[in-house]
C-alpha cells in the first residue's frame with residue numbers, strides 16, 4: 001500500500017500512544033482531547049487531499065526508489081517540476097486546513113537527508129545514504145506521517161552546545177551500542193510531532209570539531225519509551241477545551257498551529273535509523289539544505305495560503321458592512337495581495353531556479369536566495385496583512401460576544417440589532433471570529449519564526465549577494481574607472 | 484553492529500501468545516532491537532511508557548520472551564502486542580520469513 005487514505009491514517013493514530021502532556025493532563029487518546037484532535041484532523045485532511053483526483057498532480061509523486069506513486073510529503077525532488085509541485089503543495093495544504101501541513105517539516109528534512117547522506121557516502125565511504133533510502137522506502141510503502149525536529153532548546157544563545165550549563169538543551173549522544181545509539185536532549189516547537197508516526201531529527205545548526213556528540217541525524221518512532229511531548233498551551237487551547245461546539249471557533253476543525261516540546265530521555269535508536277553520527281563537518285550542510293527547502297515551502301508558499309484565507313475573510317467583512325467599494329479599503333486589500341503574491345512569486349522562482357545539489361546526487365533543492373526572499377518577505381508582509389485585516393474587520397474582530405449568544409432569548413435580539421449591517425449579525429460575527437483567529441493570536445509570531453527567525457534570512461542575503469558585481473555594474477555605467 | 488536485514492531493509496517478527504503463533508509483523512530493520520530495548524531497559528512496551536504496564540523480559544539471541552502482568556486472556560495479550568508493535572511502526576504482514584521472535588505469556 002503506497003497511499004493511505006485519511007481514514008487509514010486515523011485508524012493508525014487511534015492506536016498510537018505517544019506520551020503527550022497538555023495543559024496539566026496526560027493524554028491517552030489523541031482524538032479524545034479537543035486540541036490534540038485538531039492537529040490529527042488537520043493531518044488526516046492532508047492525507048485526504050492525496051485521494052482527490054483534482055489534486056493528484058500536486059499531492060502525488062513517483063518514488064525514485066520504487067517507481068510507485070507516493071504522497072508528495074515523502075518524495076525526494078528529482079527535478080524542477082517536483083520542486084514546483086512541492087511549493088504548490090504548501091500553498092494548497094494551507095488553503096485547505098488554515099494551519100500547518102504537519103508533514104511539511106519532515107518532507108524538507110528528508111530532502112536534505114537525501115542530498116547530504118549521498119555526499120557523505122561519496123566522500124567518507126559511509127553507508128548513510130543506503131540506510132536512509134531503506135528508511136524512506138519503508139516510510140513511502142506505509143505512507144507514514146513524518147514530522148521534522150531541528151530546533152534545539154538551545155539554552156544561552158551566546159554559548160556553544162557543550163558550554164551550556166545543561167547540555168540537554170541540545171539533543172546529543174549518550175552511548176554507542178552494537179545495535180544502535182542512545183540519545184537525550186530537547187527539541188522545541190515541534191509541529192504536529194504528536195500525531196505523526198515518526199520524526200526525523202536533524203542537528204539544529206553547524207557544529208565544529210569537538211562537538212561530535214551533538215552531530216546526530218536519525219528517525220525515531222513517535223511512541224518509543226523515553227520520548228515525551230509537552231504541548232503548547234495558550235488562550236486558544238483553553239478556548240477549544242472549554243467550548244461545547246467547535247463551530248464557535250475561528251478555525252473549527254483544524255485549530256491553531258499545534259507544536260510540542262520533545263524530550264528525549266535516553267531514547268534508543270537502532271543503527272538502521274541513524275543517518276549521521278559524529279560527522280560535524282556535514283551538520284551545517286544538512287541544516288542549510290533543510291532551510292533552503294523549508295524557506296521556499298513553509299516560509300513562502302504556505303503563508304501565501306494563509307494570506308489567501310485572510311484576504312477572503314477580509315473581503316467578506318468589508319461586504320458585510322458595505323464598505324467593499326470604498327477606495328482606501330480596496331487599496332488595503334490590494335496591498336495584502338501584493339505582499340502575499342510577491343512571496344508566492346519568490347517561492348515559484350526558488351523552485352524554477354532550483355538545481356541538483358550536490359551534482360550527481362539526483363536531488364534537487366530550491367534556489368537559496370529566492371527561498372530566503374520568499375520567507376523574509378512574508379515574515380514582514382504577514383504583519384501588514386493581519387494589520388489590514390484588523391483594520392477592515394473593525395473592532396468587532398476582538399470585541400464580539402460568543403456566536404451562540406445570538407440564540408439567547410434575552411441578549412440575542414439585542415446582538416442581532418447591534419451587529420446586523422449589510423449582512424445579518426451571525427455572518428458578521430462568524431467572519432469576525434475567523435479574523436480574530438488570524439490577527440489576534442499566534443499566527444503573527446508563528447509566521448515570523450517558523451522556518452527560522454528572520455535574522456537568519458538577512459544573514460543569508462549578505463552571504464548570497466555578490467556586492468562586488470553590483471558595484472562593478474554601477475561603476476561601469478557611471479564611467480568610473482576600476483581601481 | 485546493525486541487525487540482519489534483507490534487501491528491502493525490513494525485518495519480520497513472528498509473534499506468539501502462550502506458545503501459539505499469532506501472526507507476523509514487518510518493520511524496518513532494527514525494529515526488533517527497538518522493541519527489545521523498550522522491554523529490557525524501560526521494562527515496558529512501546530506505547531505503554533510510564534503506564535502501569537511493566538513487563539518482564541529476557542532476550543536470547545533473536546528471541547524475546549515476555550511476561551505481562553495481570554492474568555490476561557490470549558485475546559487481550561494479542562491486542563496489547565498489536566498496539567505495541569504498531570507504536571514502533573511495525574505492521575501485520577503475510578509474506579516473508581521471520582528472523583525475530585516475540586513470545587508473550589501472561590503472569591501465572
Ligand SMILES: Cc1cc2nc3c(=O)[nH]c(=O)nc-3n(C[C@H](O)[C@H](O)[C@H](O)COP(=O)(O)OP(=O)(O)OC[C@H]3O[C@@H](n4cnc5c(N)ncnc54)[C@H](O)[C@@H]3O)c2cc1C
Nearest residue numbers: 105148149150151157189190191446449450451452453455
Ligand atoms: C509555529 C511554529 C512552528 C514551528 N515548527 C517547527 C518544527 O516543526 N520543527 C522545528 O524544528 N522547529 C519548528 N519551529 C521552530 C522555529 O524554527 C524556531 O522558532 C526558529 O528557528 C527560531 O528559534 P527560536 O524559537 O529558538 O528563537 P530564539 O533563538 O529564541 O530567537 C529569539 C531572538 O534571538 C535572536 N537570536 C537567537 N540566537 C542568536 C544568535 N546566536 N545570534 C544572534 N541573534 C540570535 C533571534 O534572531 C531572535 O531575534 C517552529 C516555530 C514556530 C513559531
